[in-house]
Amino acid sequence: MSSAQTDVIVIGGGLSGLSAAKLLREKGLDVLVLEARDRVGGRTYTVQRDNVSYVDLGGAYVGPTQNRLLRLAKEFGVKTYLTNEVEDLAFYQKGRTHRFKGAFPPMRNFLAHMDLNNLFRLMDKLGKEIPAAAPWKAPDAEKLDNMTMQEFFDQHVWTKETKAFGSQFVQVNVTSEPYEISALWFLWYVQGAGGPFRIYATSNGGQERKFVGGSQQISDLIAERIGPGQASIIEPRCVSRSAGETSVTVQCINGQKFHAKYAVVATPLPLQNKMTYEPPLPSLRNQLIQRIPMGSVIKTFMYYKKPFWRENGFCGSAAIDDDGAIIGFTLDDVKPDGNHPALMGFILADKARQYVDMSTDERKRRISQLYCKVFQSEKALKPVHYEEMNWLGEQWSGGCYTTLMPPGFLTKFGKEIRKPFGERASREILHDLGKIRADEIWQDEPENDEVIAREFVSTFWERNLPSVPGFLKLAGMTSLLSAVAVGAFLYHRFK
Numbered sequence: 001m002s003s004a005q006t007d008v009i010v011i012g013g014g015l016s017g018l019s020a021a022k023l024l025r026e027k028g029l030d031v032l033v034l035e036a037r038d039r040v041g042g043r044t045y046t047v048q049r050d051n052v053s054y055v056d057l058g059g060a061y062v063g064p065t066q067n068r069l070l071r072l073a074k075e076f077g078v079k080t081y082l083t084n085e086v087e088d089l090a091f092y093q094k095g096r097t098h099r100f101k102g103a104f105p106p107m108r109n110f111l112a113h114m115d116l117n118n119l120f121r122l123m124d125k126l127g128k129e130i131p132a133a134a135p136w137k138a139p140d141a142e143k144l145d146n147m148t149m150q151e152f153f154d155q156h157v158w159t160k161e162t163k164a165f166g167s168q169f170v171q172v173n174v175t176s177e178p179y180e181i182s183a184l185w186f187l188w189y190v191q192g193a194g195g196p197f198r199i200y201a202t203s204n205g206g207q208e209r210k211f212v213g214g215s216q217q218i219s220d221l222i223a224e225r226i227g228p229g230q231a232s233i234i235e236p237r238c239v240s241r242s243a244g245e246t247s248v249t250v251q252c253i254n255g256q257k258f259h260a261k262y263a264v265v266a267t268p269l270p271l272q273n274k275m276t277y278e279p280p281l282p283s284l285r286n287q288l289i290q291r292i293p294m295g296s297v298i299k300t301f302m303y304y305k306k307p308f309w310r311e312n313g314f315c316g317s318a319a320i321d322d323d324g325a326i327i328g329f330t331l332d333d334v335k336p337d338g339n340h341p342a343l344m345g346f347i348l349a350d351k352a353r354q355y356v357d358m359s360t361d362e363r364k365r366r367i368s369q370l371y372c373k374v375f376q377s378e379k380a381l382k383p384v385h386y387e388e389m390n391w392l393g394e395q396w397s398g399g400c401y402t403t404l405m406p407p408g409f410l411t412k413f414g415k416e417i418r419k420p421f422g423e424r425a426s427r428e429i430l431h432d433l434g435k436i437r438a439d440e441i442w443q444d445e446p447e448n449d450e451v452i453a454r455e456f457v458s459t460f461w462e463r464n465l466p467s468v469p470g471f472l473k474l475a476g477m478t479s480l481l482s483a484v485a486v487g488a489f490l491y492h493r494f495k
C-alpha cells in the first residue's frame, strides 16, 4: 500500500479544513487534505442545473460579523448579493397571513407582544453574560445547562403565541426542537452569531446575503490554490490514526497510509466517532463524540416563471407557525440578475423527521399548496422546477446545519471542544514549530469593510415594557391603590 510523508494532514475538506490547510501552506508547510466525498465544500454544496443555473443546497447565507468567511470570499473574488427584503414579510399563523416589516413578526394581542419583547430582551441579556470562549463560566451556567430550551420557555414565557414563536426561533436557527437542546448552549450559540436580532434578521443579520455563483466556490477555489502537488485533495475515507511522540499516521479505508508531524481533524464532531484511534482518545474526548448529535433539515427550492409573491407585495420571507405546515421558514431566492425566481424553504427539526420518508413529489405538492396560502396566490400551485436536499441522510455530514448540544453537555465536555481546530489549530501547529508567537495563536478577525454590522437600536418601549408578570403585578398594585383611594374618598365623603 502507498505511503506518503507530509508536515500536516487535514482530515475533512470543508471550509474549516481547507482554511486551516490554506494558512499552513501560506507559512510554507506541506499539507495534505483527506476528504471522504468526491468533492470539497462539505456542508456547502452548490449544484449546477441546465434550467435553473446554480443552486446552493447547503449553507448559503452570510451577513455582518461573519468576517472570516467574508475575508476568504473577497480574497478569491467571490461577490455577495443582498437577499430581497424590499416588500412585506409574512407571518403565517392559524391559517392566516399577517404582513410585517422588521426582524420579528407582530404578536396579535398586547400580552403576547409584551411577552415576546421580554423573551428577546432576556435572551439578549443572558447571552451577553456568557463568555464566548468559556460558556461554562457564565453566571448560573450549570442551572441553564441542565435545563432544555423548552423548560426555559415554560419558566419565562406566559402566552401561547410567544411560546410558539420561541419554538420556531429555535427550529429555524439550530434545526432542532426546544425539548432537545440545552438552554445554556442555545443562548451561547445565538450570542456567538451576534445575538437574537442578528441571527434571525435578514437585513443587517445572518440572512443578509448570498454568494454570486454559490457558496461551494470558496472551498473549490481554496482547494485549487493549495493543490495539486504537495497539497492534494484525495478521496479515501480516513478511519484510523496512530500517534507517536512526533508523528501521526492516518490510514484510509482503501488501505493507503499517510504520515505527518501533525493532524488536524476538521469533520463534524459526531463523525469523529466513526474513526478509530490508536492510542485511544483521551477519556472525555471519547465520551464527547458520543454525546453530540447533528440537527435535522431538508432544504427546498420551488421555482416559478415569475416571482408572484413580489407581485402580491411580499418579499418572499415568511415565518410559518402552523402544526400542519411542512415548511417553517422561507426566503426569496431570485438570482441577482433577476432570473430563475424561486422560494427557498426549510423543513425543520421534528418536521424534517416526520416528512423525510415521504416521496419527493408529495413534499413538492404540499409545499406549493402551503405557499398558495402563505403568499395568497394560486400561481404558487404552478411551479416550473423543484430542488431539495435531505441532509438527514448524508453520511459525511450526519445532519445539518450544525451540531446541537443536549442538556448538561457544555458544562461537562465544553472544554474538550475548545481544543484547537480550524485556522486556530493551524496557528497552534505554527506556534509549536516556532513560526509564530504564543500570543499570535488566537487572532480576532477585523470587520469586513463592505459588510458592516450596524447596531440593533432598541426603542424606549422595547427597553422598558414590563414582562407579563411585571405588568400583572403593576396592574394588581394599581387596582389595589385605586381601591384604597376610592375607599378613602368614600370614607371622607360620607363619614
Ligand SMILES: Cc1cc2nc3c(=O)[nH]c(=O)nc-3n(C[C@H](O)[C@H](O)[C@H](O)COP(=O)(O)OP(=O)(O)OC[C@H]3O[C@@H](n4cnc5c(N)ncnc54)[C@H](O)[C@@H]3O)c2cc1C
Pocket: 011, 012, 013, 014, 015, 016, 017, 034, 035, 036, 037, 040, 041, 042, 043, 044, 057, 058, 059, 060, 061, 062, 236, 237, 238, 239, 266, 267, 268, 271, 274, 275, 297, 299, 391, 396, 397, 399, 400, 401, 402
Ligand atoms: C442546509 C444548510 C443550511 C445552512 N445554512 C447556513 C447559513 O445560511 N449560514 C451559515 O453560516 N451556515 C450555514 N450552514 C452551516 C455551514 O454550511 C457549516 O457550518 C459549514 O459549512 C461547516 O464547515 P466545516 O468545514 O466545519 O464542516 P463540513 O462542511 O461538514 O466539512 C467537513 C468535511 O469533512 C468530510 N469528512 C467527514 N468525515 C470524514 C472522514 N472520516 N474522512 C475524511 N473526510 C471526512 C466531509 O465530507 C466534509 O467535507 C448550513 C448548512 C446546511 C447543510
